[in-house]
Amino acid sequence: MKRVLFVLGQLNDLDIDWMIRQGAKKNLHAGNWLIRQGHEIDSLYIVLTGEFEVVNDQKPAHPIAIVGAGEVLGEMSFIDARPPEASVKAMEDSTVFCVPKQVIREKMEQNPGFAARFYLAMSMFLSSRLRTTMNSLGFGVPQDDADEIDLNVLHQVGQAGARFNQIIHKFSTV
Structure with a gap:
């Protein structure tokens, strides 16, 4: 859940209102693909509900990650305009913004x-993801500390959480 807090914590209320007006809710059933490796994507996604499996198509039996509510997907392709390096599939009925x-x-x-x-926001988000990856590979901070929120971000967490709830509320009735 904390990943979306990096994004929503850096944007202001007008930015969030704008994103809500421009965005849409997308429902996926278990087994549906949200992102396919090597295929262009046209959106940035925030997981609202459900769970997704991130896999490399060459090694689908070894998931890269399982992600749920509050995770951001499609950010790498947004930043570098290249096709995704992994596929993302809904493991259960799920909803994304x-x-x-x-x-x-x-x-x-x-x-x-x-x-x-x-x-x-994207820089902080990707930095956090890289640190988590490094920790999971055995480099850096012991695993118990790997999921800690940086103190520089901590003061924005409450506001970011409220903004995430605002997005969920807006699209829970649509």
Whole structure:
């Protein structure tokens, strides 16, 4: 759940309102693919409910990760504009919030402040994911400390959690 807090904690209330207006809810049944390795994707996703398995198509028996509510998906392809390096499949009936990448890019061109906040959020998010990966490979901080939230981010967690709940509330009735 903490991954989305990096994103929502850096954006302001106007940014979140804009994202909610531009985004949509997407429901997936268990077994449906959200992202396919090597295939372009057109949105950035936030998992609202459910659970997803992240796999490399060459080694599908060895999942890379299991992700649930509050995780962000499609961020690497957003940043570097390359096709995804992994596939993502719903393990149970699930719901994601999706915002088209092109709409986000247009907003960044029109609003440099939004662009700066968004890229800072993505940087913090990807840094956290890399640290977690390094820890899981046995490098760095002992595993007990690997899931700690950085003190620089801690003060924004409450507000970010409220923003995530705002997104869930908006799309729970749609």
